[in-house]
């Protein structure tokens with residue numbers, strides 16, 4: 155019998171929860187406990203990993219200033235994902251924890267050291283979401299006036315991966331000998347400088363951490379442009395994507411696999427997960443009503459527009475909500491998400507675009523119904539796409555315990571019943587769990 159199982163991961167960030175809604179926890183999750191419990195819930199449901207999105211600025215594109223973002227707790231405040239990943243990892247035993255860190259922001263040595271440390275703290279369950287950053291506002295926090303163009307960001311990121319890879323290799327696996335009799339903690343002949351000198355980085359090495367259980371973190375990536383897809387196909391263990399319908403998902407996954415094969419990589423090593431936001435109800439009508447209620451509220455529409463404004467640096471408050479966009483828009487930021495959002499030529503009004511698929515921030519699949527109905531659809535979609543799984547989230551990353559329980563205790567058991575997802579963890583390392591099927 156063929157294994158039809160696929161992987162599940164969760165996508166969130168260290169920002170206020172669904173703080174305004176009746177089932178929110180109040181918008182003050184800064185001691186991390188809310189998110190630690192989230193990780194424990196997802197581990198109960200045998201998710202492969204939880205991923206913490208991150209940005210390095212307070213958005214001020216929507217409406218031209220910081221007011222909307224701060225008044226609504228929308229993409230700000232946003233706390234650092236790395237310590238949260240460590241806290242979530244230390245409060246769980248099997249779940250992978252993935253933090254987003256930008257190649258624009260961290261010196262490679264610091265990133266390698268931090269990743270290695272968290273991988274040891276979590277006993278081999280750390281992942282790094284490799285991003286190049288996509289906003290001028292972020293670049294301005296790191297000594298630049300504008301974001302470098304996409305090509306250059308990826309060229310730097312390629313070199314960056316080379317540096318951190320060499321740093322992770324700067325200690326042999328058996329360098330730590332712990333020989334008490336002869337007084338040798340680590341064998342100095344097995345720890346080397348890397349003396350890296352490239353176009354962008356110069357790093358001496360060696361790393362000053364011991365080899366962590368996975369040696370290097372699991373690499374997660376979300377490149378969408380042709381250059382981004384090449385980068386992801388070369389480096390990623392897992393790729394996350396928003397795609398256009400089942401055909402778009404299949405096209406994306408096939409394309410990534412072809413790119414990987416072309417450079418001599420086994421495409422089965424790469425798990426491509428598609429971002430979805432199921433709406434679940436006790437009945438189909440119940441779920442549909444909930445979906446309508448949420449996606450047509452003014453809060454939702456504005457949150458989506460503020461969010462897409464922040465990641466494209468285009469101010470969507472300037473356009474009429476009840477008319478189509480006047481022109482096809484372009485960005486040096488997250489272009490794939492923009493293209494999916496604007497559905498150029500569809501004739502939809504801006505309000506309709508915001509309501510559709512969480513404003514283009516998730517894969518277009520209508521997943522609205524009872525847990526059994528949604529599980530069935532997810533299974534059918536994966537069978538057509540060819541594998542590897544889904545990244546579950548909420549449209550603008552607002553989340554409540556209520557929604558988590560619907561997924562963990564409603565949807566996942568239905569998926570498990572159909573033999574579609576794991577029912578137990580077999581491995582200690584995140585990488586091994588990802589490679590299991």
Ligand SMILES: Cc1cc2nc3c(=O)[nH]c(=O)nc-3n(C[C@H](O)[C@H](O)[C@H](O)COP(=O)(O)O)c2cc1C
Pocket residue numbers: 206207208209254283284285286287288304375376377378379380381382383394395396429487488489490491
């Ligand atoms: C599901 C998903 C999650 C992402 N998470 C982040 C993130 O946390 N931080 C970030 O700066 N960019 C994030 N991105 C943006 C990607 O890293 C990338 O810049 C984007 O997909 C555009 O690809 P491109 O640069 O090849 O055009 C995410 C994209 C997707 C689809």
